[in-house]
Amino acid sequence: MISTTKLKSVDFYRKIPRDLTEASLSGAGLSIIAALSMMFLFGMELSSYLSVSTSTSVIVDKSSDGEFLRIDFNISFPALSCEFASVDVSDVLGTNRLNITKTVRKFSIDPNLKPTGFEFHAGPLPTVNNHGDEVEEEYSEGSVSLNSGNFDRYSHQHSILVVNFYAPWCPWTNRLKPSWERTSRIMRQRYDPEMDGRILLGKVDCTEEVELCRRHHIQGYPSIRIFRKGSDIKDNHGHHDHESYYGERDSESLVMAMEALVSTLPRESHTLKLEDKSDQTVDAIKRPAPLTSGCRIEGFVRVKRVPGNLIISAHSGAHSFDASLMNVSHFISHFSFGKKLTPHMMSELKRLTPHLGSSYDRLTGQSYITDHGDSNANVTIEHYLQIVKTELVSRKYSQEFKVFEEYEYTAHSSLVQSIDIPIAKFHFEPSPMQVLVTEDPKSFSHFITNVCAIIGGVFTVAGILDSILHNAIRMVKKVELGKQF
Known part of the structure; x- marks a missing residue:
């Protein structure tokens, strides 16, 4: 046994008696x-x-998300109709995808960017196979010429008014003209406007009746609109509610479509019996027309991780556009690359790396507006985006764990005069390098x-x-x- 005295001898902290100390x-x-x-x-x-x-380094991009990159966007165009608004992508490898609709949604908006209805389901843009009659022949005018003075009167006189909004310089209009007039004569013979009055075919020259065409949001020629008596104006801030025809444009197809429209009305003794093949009719050849001339486009697309373009413009395989009247002014609510970060992830990113995240959605809240006029006609708006991937890694227990990743980009925009149809173009260029931010716990x-x-x-x-x-x-x-x- 070790004695207490010997144990005390190893005391490093020897005590001085309290009565020997002085405060x-x-x-x-x-x-x-x-x-x-x-x-x-x-x-x-x-x-x-x-x-x-944290420590920051720049390394060669070793992305684990494969060869594709996701682009999320929400862009409002106050002067581009949802009827023709098309989202296209292309890249330097030769990939071209036109009118992407699967992951893109469209909503009609007014000039103040406020929605005016439900989602606009336009379906694929039409590609007309039969346009005009095979044999051209002399024809007489069969459709009624409409203008601002008589349009409302005719629309209230007839249960169905089908109108061809056209421009004389448009090649598609000139190809449609023979079959349209022939169809008009046939429908006049079958449904005399004075005796029957259920349907009438008319036409509007948009180069003469500019305001009338603007009122019905006509942006492509020819546009065939279907107006039904009593439903032209609904109690929705005065917006026009009608339909667009997207079927074939030869006289036989047009007559079948017109007959299908009449068949939805009360039949009279002289109404002709429709052929069986017309039962596929109306829903396949007509869709709701846009309520206003503006459109909000939102959704996402997947592109290859190479330099490319995201283009939003008016596009159609069966219509012509007046470039001087097109306006692609837009307001960007969201535009980002990669997976969309949640608010929690954004706050975590700001906590870990305050200097990052500011360029994650650089275009948000930006507006690019051109006034409509001769000096601002045919204006294409281009955005040049340089993309860099940032990856945040946490190092714990001598191992590395990827917390999350994001794509930041710089943006430079310009307005370019062009003789072609104006477009909104987002040119993106991913960097082959990436920023690696490593969290080093103490x-x-x-x-x-x-x-x-x-x-x-x-x-x-x-x-x-x-x-x-x-x-x-x-x-x-x-x-x-x-x-x-």
Whole structure:
């Protein structure tokens, strides 16, 4: 057994009897200052331990998301109709995808960017196989010429008014003209406007009746609209509610379509019996016309990770457009690459790397508006985007864990005069490099060591200062006593 006396001999912290010690005001002051210093330095060390330390490096992109890149967008076009608005993508490898609809949604909006109805389901843009009659022949005018003065009167006189909005310079209009007039004559013979009045075919020259065509949101020629009596104007802020015809344009197909429209009305004794093949009729050849001239386009597309273009423009395989009247002004609510970050992920990104994330959605809230006029006609708006991937990695337990990744980009925009149909073009170019941000957690043992160093260091320094101060006071007292004697 080791005796108590021998055990005490190894005591590093030998005690001085309390009655041999003396308290002083200077020592009390230094003790208070030392305690406050310890608390302050401990708080600083704890804050440093809890804060995130990161290191940034630039490496060759080793993306795990494959060869494709996702683009999310929400863009409003106050002067581009949903009827013809098309989302196209292309890249330097020769890939071309036109009128993407599977992952894209369209909503009609007014000039103030407010929605005016439900989602616009336009379906695929039409590709007309039969356009005009095979044999051209002399024809007489069969359709009624409409203008701002008589349009409303005719639409209220007839149960169905089918109107061809055209432009004389349009080649598609000239190809449609023979079959349209022939169809008009046939329908007049079968349904005399004065005796029957259920259907009438008319036409509007949009180069002469500009305001009338604008009122019905005509942007492509020829546009065939179907107006039904009593439903032209609904109680929806005065917006026109009608339908567009997208079927074939030869006289036989047009007559079948017109007959199908009449068949939905009360039949009279002289109404002709439709052929069986007309039962496929109306829904396949007509769809709701846009309520307004604006469109909000939202959704996403997947593109290859190579330089390419996302293009939004008016597109149709069976219509012509007046480039001087087209306007692709737009407001961007969202435009980002890669997976869409949730608000929680964005806040986490800001916490870990405050200098990142500011370019994740750089175009948000930006508007690119051109006033309609001669000086601003045929204006294409182009955006040049440089994309860099940023990957955040956490290093714990000697292993690396990927927290999340995001794509940041720079954007430069310009307005370009063009003789072609104006477009909104987003040219993107992914960088072959990526930014790697590594989170380096601090060791707990390092934190404890620093805390001990703080306590011991402050205690030692305070003891040295107290000793110096105490000896200085003693010397002063000795000097004063020496002077007295």
